[in-house]
Amino acid sequence: MPDLNDALDAIKTAQGKAMQDSNDLNKSFTQPDGPTTGLQAYDLEAPSKKFYPVLTPLRNSISRVTNGFATQANWRVITAINVNNQRAGVSEGRRGGVIQHKTEDYFASFRGWGLENSVTWEADYAAKNFEDVKALAVQQTLEATMIEEERLIIGGNTSLAMGTTPTPTLMAVGTGGTLAAQTWSVICVALGPQAYLDVVGVNNGGIGQQFDASSKVPSKITRTNADGTTEEFGGGSARKSTAATVATTGTTSSITATVTPVIGAVGYAWYIGAAGSERLVAVSTVNSVILKQAADPNAQLASTLVDEDNSTSTIDFDGLLIQAFKPNNNAYVKVMPTGTAGVGTTLTSDGAGGIVEFEEAFEYFYRKYRLSPDVIYVSTQELLTITSLIIKNGGAPLLHLNVDASNPASLQAGVVIGSYQNKITGQRVPLRIHPNLAAGTIFMFTSRLPYPLANVGNIVQMKMRRDYHQIEWPLRTRRYEYGVYADGVLQHYAPFSMGIITNIAKPVQS
Known part of the structure; x- marks a missing residue:
């Protein structure tokens, strides 16, 4: 069958030429050179990843009450029931001395706060099958508003004018x-x-x-x-x-x-x-x-810079630090000495596993108000300073180390002081980092008072005329517009229970 053999030889010859001639391969498919070219899918993980902190420890822990109305919250405090320390002894048949009360009036004006966001119609179209950008806009506006409220709670200032900075x-x-x-x-x-x-x-x-x-x-x-x-x-x-x-x-x-x-x-x-x-x-x-x-x-x-005092804001309420700084509120405020210029004065060890400045504050609180702070907020700088001072100066023998029972030869390096013992009251006071607290400042906070029948459920609270609410505004352009708002004020019945140690220098590393 010579004709069949000739045909098979011709097929083999043609196949061999096709494999050798690259021009004949132009209609085949190969992997594209780049991630967005050629015929390929785009491997984009949905939804988008969110790499940002939302840290609001005070906002999370302070009670919120929604019974606010009118333009300001008002309250009256009895701070003494026997101002002149009238003695109680009496003679036979006679009446005792008359006591005098001391009262103080307080008020705090309500403020509104909120932020806005928007999504264009085209952005909504483009995000289909990837992420609900309208829901994301509201969620992130709420988170941003919470973060800003935390800043107000710790550092808002509507009344404490700092004036002109002294000449250097x-x-x-x-x-x-x-x-x-x-x-x-x-x-x-x-x-x-x-x-x-x-x-x-x-x-x-x-x-x-x-x-x-x-x-x-x-x-x-x-x-x-x-x-x-x-x-x-x-x-x-x-x-x-x-x-x-x-x-x-x-x-x-x-x-x-x-x-x-x-x-x-x-x-x-x-x-x-x-x-x-x-x-x-x-x-x-x-x-x-x-x-x-x-x-x-x-x-x-x-x-x-606008050449005037810009320290206060008419749209803020007074935060905890500002309320503590205000002289008439009688909080504990210690400004560390200037010391050497550019170096300053750091916290001091008492040589017995404690911090001198803490002991002074605790003694003040008990001597004057018979109370103890129940949390101390610090920055990372002060937490490391406190840990170093206590470990180096008499506190090491008091440390409690945990050993893994399955590996008793292994100890975990690195120790941090998580609480501080108030030697006067015996109370263990937690140390907590606050993300918005400046290095060089320590804030002592009291959430409950040891006074019977004080008629106060919360000594500090957010008194709200209206708590968080979302507004979707009527369309005025081809854009969805959203707002997240709240209205209220930070109400502190006992600002004298707070304390601040500030102007603290970072220790010089030896």
């Missing part, structure tokens, strides 16, 4: 820096709790924020609202100081700068440069600093 005292040092030989001008701005967070980064509801050349001290804030109106309010910073000058020599100079501590401040922003051109260079949590270098040429100019 400067000293030139010939070493320790890179300042050139010239006359330097330095300006300082005292920062309240909210302004401090704006400058250094809150990292609550976001991550990776820090002080850098783009940081700005908020002075007078003008905000455009969702309805097109504008709002103007204080950003939480005091009025900038008068400029002080000092001359340096050589090329390795530094400058120490000190101001008198400002009540209500948890930080200080420092500007340096030629007179009239001072730029933001550093933020300290004590009332002094060592300026080692010139400011970044793109940093904020002091001249851009």
Whole structure:
């Protein structure tokens, strides 16, 4: 069958040529070169991942009551039932002395707070089969509002004016820096709790924020609202100081700068440069600093700050720190001494497994009010400082170590102090980190009073005219608009039960 053999040979020859000639393969399919080209699926995991913290410990723990009405909450407190310590002894047939009461009146105006978000129709179309962006918009607006409420609870300020920051005292040092030989001008701005967070980064509801050349001290804030109106309010910073000058020599100079501590401040922003051109260079949590270098040429100019006291806001209520700072509220406030400029004064060990400043506060609370704080809020800096001081100075023998029964030869390295024993009352007071508390400040909080028949269910509470609610606004464009709002005030019946230790320096590492 010669014809069949010839046909088979021809097929084999044709197949061989097709495998050798690449031009004949153009109609075949190969894996695309990039992730978004060619015929392929797109492996996008749904829904989107949410990598941001939502930390609101005080908002979570403080009771909320919804019986608020009118424009402000008002209450009256009896603080003494025998003001003059009238003696109780009586003679036969006679009546005793008459006691006198002491009362104080308090009030707190209600405030509204809330944020808004929106989703365009096209964004909603595009997100189909991936994520419900309308629900996401409301959820994240609620979370953002909660975070902002936490900031208000700890640091809102509507009544404590910090005034003008004191003029810095400067000293030139010939070493320790890179300042050139010239006359330097330095300006300082005292920062309240909210302004401090704006400058250094809150990292609550976001991550990776820090002080850098783009940081700005908020002075007078003008905000455009969702309805097109504008709002103007204080950003939480005091009025900038008068400029002080000092001359340096050589090329390795530094400058120490000190101001008198400002009540209500948890930080200080420092500007340096030629007179009239001072730029933001550093933020300290004590009332002094060592300026080692010139400011970044793109940093904020002091001249851009509104030259007035911007420490209070008409749309805030007073937070816990501000209520404690206010002198008439009789809270415990200790401002650590200035110490060496740029170094400051840190917490002190008592040599017996304790902290001197804590013992002083506990003694004050019991001597004056017969109470003890039941939680101490600290920053990460102070938690590490407290742990180090106690472990190094007499506290190590008191530590309790847990051993894994299945591996008794293994011990876990790293110890942290989780609570502090009040030696006077015997109460164990937890130490807790608060995400919005500035380094260098410790806040002592009391949630219950040891007084019988006080007629107070909560000594601190959020008194609400209306709690969280969502508003979906009527359509006015091809955009869904949402708002999350609340209305109320932080009500503290016993502000004297709070305590603050501030202006605490970070220990110098040896």
